[in-house]
Amino acid sequence: MTGETIYDCVVVGGGPAGATAAADLARRGRSVVLLDRDGRIKPCGGAIPPRLMSEFEIPEDLLVARATGARVFSPSSRIADMPIADGYVGMVDRDAFDEWLRVRAGEAGAVRRHGAFERIEREADGVVQVHCSAAAGRDAEAHPAAGAFVLRTRCVIGADGARSVVAKQAIRGADRMRYVFAYHEIIASPPPEEFDGSSCEVHYRGSLSPDFYGWVFPHGKTTSVGLGSAQKGFRLRPAVEALRRSSGLENARTIRREGAPIPLRPLRRWDNGRDVVLAGDAAGVVAPASGEGIYYAMTGGRLAAEAVDRFCATGEARALRSARRRFMRSHGQVFWILGIMQRFWYASDQRRERFVAICRDTDVQELTWAAYMTKELVRAKPLVHLRIFAKNMAHLTGLAST
Structure with a gap:
């Protein structure tokens, strides 16, 4: 059944990225639906x-x-x-944390719907139809009256995980993640x-x-x-x-x-140039080497919401590109460095031994925790960076013991 209401945005996926995007859009006065399936908890250190x-x-x-x-x-x-x-x-605990974020989005004004995204179709005037299937599993017990339905919207945020169905349907290259x-x-x-x-x-x-x-x-x-x-x-x-x-x-x-x-890495493109933008794992924003994703998911959700808000205000699809551009400007260098670390240090047990030896160093510890806490590269201590570079070279050349 197709509803008459045309929403500003349908957010597919109720994890940290989707719930953050929905809450931010609702606070900005946009009409938004948060579509999610209950009972899915991502494996995560938390x-x-x-x-x-x-x-x-x-x-x-x-x-x-x-x-x-x-x-x-x-x-x-x-x-x-x-x-x-x-x-x-x-x-x-992601079970409680994610639900708290979803509740906050609902309290901000987002409409929560339970079901699974199936596909996107478009009407002659450009309105997007988001086709959804009935709730399944735990969803069916919690919402026995749920059935297939269609949400009409101006824009879609795909925040439905690493194997995003939205991304595979709408974004070129997403199927190669x-x-x-x-x-x-x-x-x-x-x-x-x-x-x-x-x-x-x-x-x-x-x-x-x-x-x-x-x-x-x-x-x-x-x-x-x-x-x-x-x-x-x-x-x-x-x-x-x-x-x-x-x-x-x-x-x-x-x-x-x-x-x-x-x-393993952010997708090269997060939007379809028309009416879809990605956030969270669907966009690939999990830090290499560490696997950290909650902060980057919520940041991506916020940037996607701001991009959609501009899209709704201007009608210009190019506004959706800003989500990825702004994210990579702030965090792209960190992801690049962590990617190099993962490919090199995790390649063999011999290299892992040396990597752990480096972790014992107080200079390394100081910069590691500072970067983690602030989510920025620490540039204010050139002598510390120089010492770490020298120690890394010693380990790489085998001059330092493990």
Whole structure:
């Protein structure tokens, strides 16, 4: 059934990118629908930086834990402790965090609809028809009256994940996106006397992941244990079982299991030059090497919302291009550097050993945490950069020991 209302925008996908875009558009007075399927939780360590909390007005009571450092493990089990000198990394549970963002979008004025995106059609006057299927799975129980429906709109934001159906239908080249496949298990955290819930663990070992890393991220009462790999055929579940055993977590109660692809790099184009723009994983904005995506997803959602707002005000499709242009201007250099790091340092266990050795360096730790907290490259300390360059060259040439 086709509705009579013509919305300014339909946002497909209710994760951090889509929920942020919908909330921002509604606050700007735009009529917006947030279309989402219930019951999908992305495998994610759940780390968010202080900049995200301030920039997107996230209350501290959404944090389930505060990490005050990281412990990095090499293939030979050597350890690099990386304490955060001033501050902490917030940890969230995506199940509760994403729903809070969706609720906030609804309170701002976005219309929440449950269902799955199917396809886009266009009317003679250019109005976009977003065809949606009935809710499935958990959606069907929560919304038994839901059926196939059509939303009419001026513009679409595709924020429906790394395998975005919107992107594949509307954006040239989106079907060639490369992924890391991530899998994690949410377990009940052991008692405090048996488990350090204040530190995140990162494991670099080829047997756990031939091209990425494994993680143990405490979430207070629960903990995320997972890993990722882009290597086809690599068995993720047995690798997570091995990670749990090596971390002493094999007997912890498993609460849920989740898996999903994570994009490796931003797409070259985020809009179709007409009426569709992408955000979040659909646009490929997950940081290489670290796999961090929540901050970049929400930033991409905000930029997409601003681009759509300009599109609605001017009627000019070129306004949609600004989302990618502005994102890459702010974060493109960081993504480029992290991509080089991932391709080089994750290529073998010998290189991983040297990478972890570098992580023990206090200069490296200082700049790493500063860049993570602020989401900017730290340029104000040239002598520190020079020292890090010299140490990197020593490790690359084998002059430094691991």
